[in-house]
Amino acid sequence: MAVEIYGGAMSGTSLDGVDVVLAGFEGADGGLSDANVKVLAHVYTPYPVALREEILGICHGQPLTLPHLGVVDLAIARKYVEAIRAALSAAGLTPSEVKAVGVHGQTVYHQPLGPDRFTMQIGDPNTIAVGTGVPVVADFRRRDMALGGQGAPLAPAFHDHWFRHASRTRVVLNGGGIANITALRPGQDTYGFDTGPANVLMDGWCTAKTGRPYDDKGQWARSGKVLDRLLATMLQEPYLKLPHPKSTGRELFHMQWLQACTTGSACQHAADADVMRTLLEFTVRTVSDAVAPVDATGGELFVCGGAAMNDFFMQCLADALPQWAVQSTAARGIAPDQVEAIAFASFARRTVLGLPGNLPSVTGASRPCVLGALYAV
Ligand SMILES: Nc1ncnc2c1ncn2[C@@H]1O[C@H](COP(=O)(O)OP(=O)(O)O)[C@@H](O)[C@H]1O
Ligand SMILES: [Mg+2]
Helix, strand or coil: CCEEEEEEEEECCCCCEEEEEEEEEECCCCCCCHHHEEEEEEEEEECCHHHHHHHHHHHCCCCCCHHHHHHHHHHHHHHHHHHHHHHHHHHCCCHHHEEEEEEEEEEEEEECCCCCCEEEEECCHHHHHHHHCCCEEECCCHHHHHCCCCCCCCHHHHHHHHHCCCCCCEEEEEECCEEEEEEECCCCCCEEEEEEECCHHHHHHHHHHHCCCCCHHHHHHHCCCCCHHHHHHHCCCHHHHCCCCCCCCCCCCCHHHHHHHHHHCCCCCCCHHHHHHHHHHHHHHHHHHHHHHHCCCCEEEEEECHHHHCHHHHHHHHHHCCCEEEEEHHHHCCCCCCHHHHHHHHHHHHHHCCCCCCCHHHHCCCCCCCCCEEECC
16 A cells, blocks of 8 residues: 655644654555554754743743744744754655645644633744745644634544554553643543643753753652642642643743742742652642543553653652553554654644544534645645
8 A cells, every 4th residue: 555654743832842753654544553654754853942932931921023923933933944854864755755744833822711712833834845845734723723622632633543442441641841641441432631731840940940951860850859738739720620621831830830839838948859859749640630530440551752751750650550551652662752743744644635633522622623724835
């Protein structure tokens, strides 16, 4: 059967950079079983510190002029061009050999509730298509939102194809800046939602206190102890009690939120390492509280995203979920840092083929729909 090559390019709430995967897809029906997707190249291009700071400013509502927004939109697009071109050369492919690349873009604001619901991803797709010579599919979230959905999380639709098992309960945890889970129970509808932060608060604290962008393998957190009062205060966050569908981002979980929690629990003077340990525990608790009810008898939990590289987090998560076999998605054949980019390659393919990409049972949209739009070279 003919193999068609699609790309996926992802930059998430961590604001760490752009992951690009080029993959061969086989099959006429949009089928995505592990037999018919093969990764040909994966390239990760970090954001320069200055660009990361610009994006952070926009995410946190810093006053912004339109020329400024235009320049950041272009700078992100150029990073995507660089990453996609690097992936083409790593795979030894010419642009014309790739049908399309699914470009997530950079979320700068996500407001899924209230009278004015919107989500905004930037990184001009026209610049990316022209700059790489590969057609681009982009703007994946907004049709789902126009249909009453949250526009997020989208990855569960891919998890559903790749990880579902006929007789075993499985959950996929995508631990990027924000954490989302996908619940896959035999014979039942898939559901999924953002559980809260994965790394966004830990990264923020680590950067503020050590100058390092993240806590490598969780070693710093390992050296601290959990501050029970701070953890209890964080766990009172109303978002955690909302029913799904739900999604969140940096608009809610940011350093001021953490500061309010440390003040509210009288932990302003706690040791930095103890706050770090507590933040890691907050992610463990919010994730395990979401996973445990999926199946009272337990199951398999596959972890992807940067959280899978955090050894101490993985250990604490396994301790919190004794009935669950906690492992990296590598155990099912995809490296944890490639899952989301492959998902966007598969979404691009579905759009090109005119197939729906969203899962209304996850996002809350009124119906399945074709996601995004195609930008020609
Ligand atoms: N070696 C590591 N140890 C601990 N955390 C890591 C490691 N590598 C990556 N991470 C975490 O993963 C994050 C990036 O994860 P990613 O899945 O790319 O998130 P996003 O989709 O939000 O961009 C980093 O910001 C960091 O917090
Ligand atoms: Mg990332």
